[in-house]
Amino acid sequence: MSPTIHIDPARHVAPVDPRIYSGFTEHMGRCIYSGIYDPDNAHGLADANGYRTDVLQALKDLNVPVVRYPGGNFVSSYRWQDGVGPKELRPRRPELAWLTEESNQFGTDEFIAWCRLLGAEPYICLNMGTGTLEDALAWLEYCNSSANTHYANMRRKNGHEAPYGVKYWALGNEIWGPWQVGQMDAVDYSKQAYQWAKAMRLLDPTIQLVSCGETGFADWDRVTLKTLAPVVDFHSIHLYTVSEGNHDVNVMGPAAAEKGLEITKALIELAKIEGNLTKDITVCFDEWNVWDPVRAPGEKGAEEHYDLSDALAVASWLNVFVRKADIVKIACIAQSVNVISPIITSPTGLFKQTTYYPLQLFAILMQGTALSLHVGVSTPEDDTYTGPTVPPFVARLSVHTEPAARATKWLDASAVLSPDKTQIRVALVNRHKTAPVSVPIHFGPNAAVGAEVEVYEVWSGELEDRNGFEGEKVKTVRRTDGWQGAYECKEHSFQVLVFTLV
Ligand code: AHR
Structure with missing residues (x-):
């Protein structure tokens, strides 16, 4: 990719x-x-x-x-x-x-x-x-x-x-x-x-x-x-x-x-x-x-x-x-x-499902103003998924027909300018099962970002990994990386990248 x-x-x-x-x-x-x-x-x-x-x-x-x-x-x-x-x-x-x-x-x-x-x-x-x-x-x-x-x-x-x-x-x-x-x-x-x-x-x-x-x-x-x-x-x-x-x-x-x-x-x-x-x-x-x-x-x-x-x-x-x-x-x-929820309770406590963490990151960080973002690909055959987006049994139901949504990129992203206008935050999903990818990010000629990027990552070794009352395998891990123009994105991972405008 x-x-x-x-x-x-x-x-x-x-x-x-x-x-x-x-x-x-x-x-x-x-x-x-x-x-x-x-x-x-x-x-x-x-x-x-x-x-x-x-x-x-x-x-x-x-x-x-x-x-x-x-x-x-x-x-x-x-x-x-x-x-x-x-x-x-x-x-x-x-x-x-x-x-x-x-x-x-x-x-x-x-x-x-x-x-x-x-x-x-x-x-x-x-x-x-x-x-x-x-x-x-x-x-x-x-x-x-x-x-x-x-x-x-x-x-x-x-x-x-x-x-x-x-x-x-x-x-x-x-x-x-x-x-x-x-x-x-x-x-x-x-x-x-x-x-x-x-x-x-x-x-x-x-x-x-x-x-x-x-x-x-x-x-x-x-x-x-x-x-x-x-x-x-x-x-x-x-x-x-x-x-x-x-x-x-x-x-x-x-x-x-x-x-x-x-x-x-x-x-x-x-x-x-x-x-x-x-x-x-x-x-x-x-x-x-x-x-x-x-x-x-x-x-x-x-x-x-x-x-x-x-x-x-x-x-x-x-x-x-x-x-x-x-x-x-x-x-x-x-x-x-x-019920189909990011939170599961028992009489004695609760655990946060895998889905809780992306929801929380969006709710906290992806606020402000949505920015125009384009994922450019030079090798569409590698970068694009062309299969169905609903399984066959749903496709057969008359109320949930699939709109023409084929040819979707493996890398999925959105970006915001933070409410105080000091940061650009990018939500990035590498949906590919097995391929890590190096992702150059360009901010245009009139914006410059600092030498570090704050990373909030949700990742685990296996796509089947779950959380439970016994513990959480999938949750947010925060770190700071140096920024040199490209992000090394793990296979099947989600992250929010926070860049400070300088
Ligand atoms: O959220 C579960 C159910 O899904 C709701 O009751 C209904 O509106 C939908 O079909």
């Missing part, structure tokens, strides 16, 4: 929105119960209200700015009213997404209090399956109203005088999916969501609304955007990359998300032209991750045990969001705890 990186510090793509490092907590598997909430507290890890303090700390270390709740598929048969008020009066209900029972011991008030402890903004997804517009308005009134009205007073009676001011509200979850309670076609959904958006805004004009999108490259996205563009602030995309154990497919999968973002950007432009709109509409990528539902089925709690290959895939995902900083303003890793 012979790639060269060219960065132009004068060419700014867009500010990196810190909300691209957001999270998602669904009533699914062990995410809420025994993940973030453990009121029995048999091992002293929870606070007086039952919140796991070790989990809170691990998430605080990820700087999570926004958390989506309560689903996911769960929300489409969720009655939010069951989850507020005295706990002993809250009904247990059958739960239709994951075929379990919901105790309702954790609900809206507990979620908001937890977000406050975390320092994150809540983002609520509405039930457009079994729920009515009346329920949705009642939920908004409960959360945000300062009036002397029924649901605002219910919140006060439950001990919360001040309105919560929940800013982000999603108009349903994956309404296009056959697994969704209340599945609709794009036209029916758009008509209904338009009316819901109108009424929600009448009650609280300050909220920001998210339309339910698909992959970003589906006809659903085109049809719904056309109708909903006048009334929404964000269009959502959901995509999981799947590998069936094939490393190359695993790490190249995020190319589909990049294509989806490009297509969605164009669809938004088109909807704005057709609707004569000047407002901003951007993407809320509110579910993304590596998830193989055969390996970790949703009905069994979707607990993935990630390896180094998955960590490199997550780093490639995050490179996509930085490169597309102009269009993606919120992205929520699905999910935050236990």
